[in-house]
Amino acid sequence: MSVAIENFVKAIYKNGKRDNNDTKPGNIAKELGISNAAATDMAKNLAAKDLLKYQKYKPLKLTDNGTKMALSVIRKHRLWEALLFKLFDMSLHDIHREAELLEHQTSDLLAEKISEYLGNPKFDPHGDPIPNADGEITTSDTSISLSNANEGKSYTISRLMSDDKEFFDFCALNGLKYGNTLVVSKQFTNNKMTQILINNNTILLNQDFTSIIYVNENK
Amino acid sequence: MSVAIENFVKAIYKNGKRDNNDTKPGNIAKELGISNAAATDMAKNLAAKDLLKYQKYKPLKLTDNGTKMALSVIRKHRLWEALLFKLFDMSLHDIHREAELLEHQTSDLLAEKISEYLGNPKFDPHGDPIPNADGEITTSDTSISLSNANEGKSYTISRLMSDDKEFFDFCALNGLKYGNTLVVSKQFTNNKMTQILINNNTILLNQDFTSIIYVNENK
DNA sequence: AAACTTTTTTAAGTTAACTTAAAATATTTT
DNA sequence: AAAATATTTTAAGTTAACTTAAAAAAGTTT
Ligand SMILES: [Mn+2]
Ligand SMILES: [Mn+2]
Ligand SMILES: [Mn+2]
Ligand SMILES: [Mn+2]
Numbered sequence: 001m002s003v004a005i006e007n008f009v010k011a012i013y014k015n016g017k018r019d020n021n022d023t024k025p026g027n028i029a030k031e032l033g034i035s036n037a038a039a040t041d042m043a044k045n046l047a048a049k050d051l052l053k054y055q056k057y058k059p060l061k062l063t064d065n066g067t068k069m070a071l072s073v074i075r076k077h078r079l080w081e082a083l084l085f086k087l088f089d090m091s092l093h094d095i096h097r098e099a100e101l102l103e104h105q106t107s108d109l110l111a112e113k114i115s116e117y118l119g120n121p122k123f124d125p126h127g128d129p130i131p132n133a134d135g136e137i138t139t140s141d142t143s144i145s146l147s148n149a150n151e152g153k154s155y156t157i158s159r160l161m162s163d164d165k166e167f168f169d170f171c172a173l174n175g176l177k178y179g180n181t182l183v184v185s186k187q188f189t190n191n192k193m194t195q196i197l198i199n200n201n202t203i204l205l206n207q208d209f210t211s212i213i214y215v216n217e218n219k
Numbered sequence: 220m221s222v223a224i225e226n227f228v229k230a231i232y233k234n235g236k237r238d239n240n241d242t243k244p245g246n247i248a249k250e251l252g253i254s255n256a257a258a259t260d261m262a263k264n265l266a267a268k269d270l271l272k273y274q275k276y277k278p279l280k281l282t283d284n285g286t287k288m289a290l291s292v293i294r295k296h297r298l299w300e301a302l303l304f305k306l307f308d309m310s311l312h313d314i315h316r317e318a319e320l321l322e323h324q325t326s327d328l329l330a331e332k333i334s335e336y337l338g339n340p341k342f343d344p345h346g347d348p349i350p351n352a353d354g355e356i357t358t359s360d361t362s363i364s365l366s367n368a369n370e371g372k373s374y375t376i377s378r379l380m381s382d383d384k385e386f387f388d389f390c391a392l393n394g395l396k397y398g399n400t401l402v403v404s405k406q407f408t409n410n411k412m413t414q415i416l417i418n419n420n421t422i423l424l425n426q427d428f429t430s431i432i433y434v435n436e437n438k
Numbered sequence: 439a440a441a442c443t444t445t446t447t448t449a450a451g452t453t454a455a456c457t458t459a460a461a462a463t464a465t466t467t468t
Numbered sequence: 469a470a471a472a473t474a475t476t477t478t479a480a481g482t483t484a485a486c487t488t489a490a491a492a493a494a495g496t497t498t
Contacts (some may be wrong), residue, residue: 004485026445038486040447045484057446057493088332113307115360147414223455245475257456259477264454276463276476 006073007032007053008042012060015068023059071135077103078124078131079114085125086118091172092125093165111191115203127159127178127214146194146210149184155215156181162212170209175199181218222323225292226251227261228270231279232289242278290354295345296322297350298333304344305337310391311344312384327352346378346397346433365413365429368403374434375400381431389428393419400437 011031014176015021025039027180032039047054051066084090090098098192112133115121122139124130129137143158157180159169171177175198185202192207205213230250234240244258244379255300266273270285281289299318303309309317325333331352334340341358343349348356362377376399379390394417404421405414411426424432 002484009433024446034485035487036446037488039449042485084329087336090328090332094328097328098324101324102321105317105324109309109313110307110317112305113303113309117306160344166272221454243476253455254457255476256458256478261455 001069004042005046005049005051006069006104007100008039008046009062009066009070011072012052012062013067013074014164016062020110023061024057025060028060068135071137072108073103075131075133075135076106076111077120078128079121080106081124081126082118082121082130083114085211091165091168092160093163093168095125096163121122123178125178126161127157128161129151141214143216146184146205146213146215147207149187149190149194149215150217151184154181154218156218157213158216159214160212161214167209167212174201174203176213182215220288223261223324224265224268225288227258227265227280228285228289229292231271231281232293234288235281235309242280242324243276244279247279257398287354290356291327292322294350294352294354295325295330297347298330298337298340299325300343300345301337301340301349302333306366309385310387311379311384312387315382317322342397344397345380346376347380360433362435363431365403365424365432365434366388366411366426368406368413368434368436370403370406373400373402373437375437377435378433379431380433386428386431393420393422395432 008028011028012023015023015027015031021027025043026036029036029039030045043052043054043060046052046066050063051069052063053061077099080102081092081095084095084098085092088095115130115133121130121133127143129136129139129141141158146155147156157176157178160168160176160178162168176182180198182196182198184194185197188194192210193204194210195202195204224378227247230247231242234242234246234250240246244262245255247262248255248258262273262279265271265285269282270288271282272280296318299321300311300314303314303317304311307314312376334349334352340349346362348357348358348360360377365374365395368374376395376397379387379395379397381387395401399417401415401417403413404416405411411429413429414421414423
């Protein structure tokens with residue numbers, strides 16, 4: 001299957017996972033930077049290939065085949081991220097950019113070799129789970145977003161769910177990194193802001209960031 | 220530039236290096252598995268982009284721009300081969316297959332990181348030279364093909380110039396590998412065959428193979 | 439429930455990268 | 469130097485993946 005198809009199916013899968021965002025063609029179009037018309041076209045095309053169910057004006061629903069394809073691409077993406085992160089000194093954002101392309105040019109054999117080399121890791125450097133070769137995500141994710149964390153508690157960062165360069169630059173500057181510890185010093189619920197203590201620095205985050213930083217409570 | 224263009228320019232460069240094979244569209248078409256008509260079309264297209272000079276019925280000549288592009292793709296190909304060879308247990312042929320795709324999806328930044336990680340190697344696992352970031356091949360190749368080697372002399376294998384699976388299977392089976400030693404026991408000049416001694420085995424090679432196995436004399 | 443706004447779909451068109459078939463030119467054989 | 473063969477070019481057509489513009493439907497506001 002083509003790069004366009006793989007990216008399309010992957011975008012549906014990811015949008016489907018993110019709560020509010022639905023999977024109507026317009027949303028996928030925006031995600032991929034193509035026109036709505038192109039997305040509708042592609043949707044019909046993929047329905048004929050049994051990768052998704054298409055009903056006019058309804059959200060797109062991946063079939064089992066489509067889900068399998070999405071998970072295979074995501075697996076390759078995250079394995080590449082893990083490999084590049086391990087071998088090279090590159091920013092998470094750069095690594096993501098390379099993985100976005102390499103994911104489509106990777107045989108199942110090579111994916112296996114990468115996974116094996118890394119000790120079959122369960123998470124990529126963003127903290128996102130890596131599906132296994134059968135497209136299953138076996139880890140259960142108990143982490144919560146910083147916006148839902150409790151005042152006064154200590155947490156470990158488990159996921160940074162973003163592809164945005166500015167966000168990662170900010171994270172790098174402030175020690176926000178997979179595995180690092182922080183304390184939620186104050187929740188400003190009305191203003192949707194969260195104050196945290198990390199590396200002896202107090203920083204105030206707004207919801208754009210607290211909704212994509214996931215953490216596990218330290219007990 | 221597209222994958223099709225990169226592969227086209229690379230094919231011209233490689234055919235140009237191989238003595239007899241010329242660079243008329245038909246040859247490139249055969250190399251890439253496309254029709255002659257498609258190759259002529261592409262040639263005109265690339266002439267407009269100043270990647271090559273096109274004159275009806277004449278061999279295609281890369282411009283400086285075209286040569287630079289070809290060498291950049293070849294650099295990425297060979298760096299990938301070197302990396303995959305170092306990290307994973309995969310056959311040279313499989314590694315070549317992956318590199319053939321990855322070479323087109325690799326930023327200059329990533330190529331630099333790979334090169335650095337490997338200690339800026341000068342040769343890939345086939346013994347082919349890796350151009351530097353400026354597209355220069357700085358190593359001088361003094362090796363000769365086995366078909367031109369002298370009876371009774373000892374040699375070290377320096378290049379296996381092929382992408383063919385059967386050839387590599389044969390090589391793996393008989394210890395023909397970059398860096399290994401052999402002795403030319405007999406040249407059957409009339410029949411264009413060469414007898415060698417390697418790993419205490421005597422084997423007889425025909426010109427299909429002796430013309431793509433390059434060696435340096437041991438002194 | 440109308441009216442307005444937004445989204446989705448349809449329709450028509452473009453481009454890159456191919457194809458096959460036929461015409462033009464080059465190359466080889468006799 | 470013809471004739472036969474092979475290669476290259478031109479011409480016409482296809483497909484995937486897009487585009488813009490207009491029509492249709494859905495969703496929202498008053
Ligand atoms: Mn990523
Ligand atoms: Mn991608
Ligand atoms: Mn190769
Ligand atoms: Mn290639």
